[in-house]
Amino acid sequence: MAVVLLAFCSGSLAENWQSTVSKEPPGDFPELPPLRATYRFGWSGLTAATGEVHFTKTSGDKFQLDGTGRTIGFVRALWKLDVNYRAVANAETLRPIETEQTENYRSKKVATRLTFTNNFVTRARATGVQGGSAETKTRQFSFPNLFDLHSALLYLRSQPLRNRSVYRLVVYPATNAYLATITVIGREKISVHTGSYNALKIDLQLNRIGKHLELEPHRKFRRATIWVSDDADRILLRIEAQVFVGTVFAELQSMHFDSPRS
DSSP states (O other): OHHHHHHHHHHHHHHHHHTTSOOOOOOOSOOOOOEEEEEEEEETTEEEEEEEEEEEEETTTEEEEEEEEEEOHHHHHHSOEEEEEEEEEETTTOOEEEEEEEEEESSEEEEEEEEEOSSEEEEEEEEEETTSOEEEEEEEEEOTTOBOHHHHHHHHHHSOOOTTOEEEEEEOOSSSOEEEEEEEEEEEEEEETTEEEEEEEEEEEEEEEOTTSOEEEOSSEEEEEEEEESSSSOOEEEEEEEETTEEEEEEEEEEEESSOOO
16 A cells, blocks of 8 residues: 555656746747857866857758866876867757767776657667777657757747746756756846846756656756847857866857858
């Protein structure tokens, strides 16, 4: 009897959070033009890594994001990491198609490939020593209308983003699924390396989704504040995240569009 009750309660809780997932279709906010941008990453004002992204619209009505990143300075001497990232999404539905990420450490290489359908994602993850063979493990996570990181940003960018509005998305960025709760706190002015902007201020909270669709606390991430330009482009300006080691940040350093703006 206790087992039946527990199963019923667990199922009810799972169903409860699933009913809160946002179901709004992509909004009609103008799509982002092709652009290139660079970011710096670090903590306490210290730059630990840099990254570059290139956003394009390819043939076949697809959005593609290509990115590279690397640790720098004394941080690289302690922790060498080079990352390559590529994500492709349907430009009409803003749903993910595939994601590839390669992490090169000093003595290890990890390659992750995600392939999405309307109802599940298949993850293939190969881990091995540099210059050696790699062991590939494959798993599948079933849930309708999943997002990866790239498509989640595109979807949110398309929405009205009115003050105090809340969006809940199920995101599979690399190795696990998360329920992301995004709240638009309001508008404020922010200055980054590229200048001063009127910005949307957004709160992000994450819960890990377990094997049986139960919600679990994220063990390393507490919450994040995100600033996005409050204009026709909605460019990611800055992120401040509370994690297990303290506060880390990412901030826009440069940006230019592939074609002159009209």
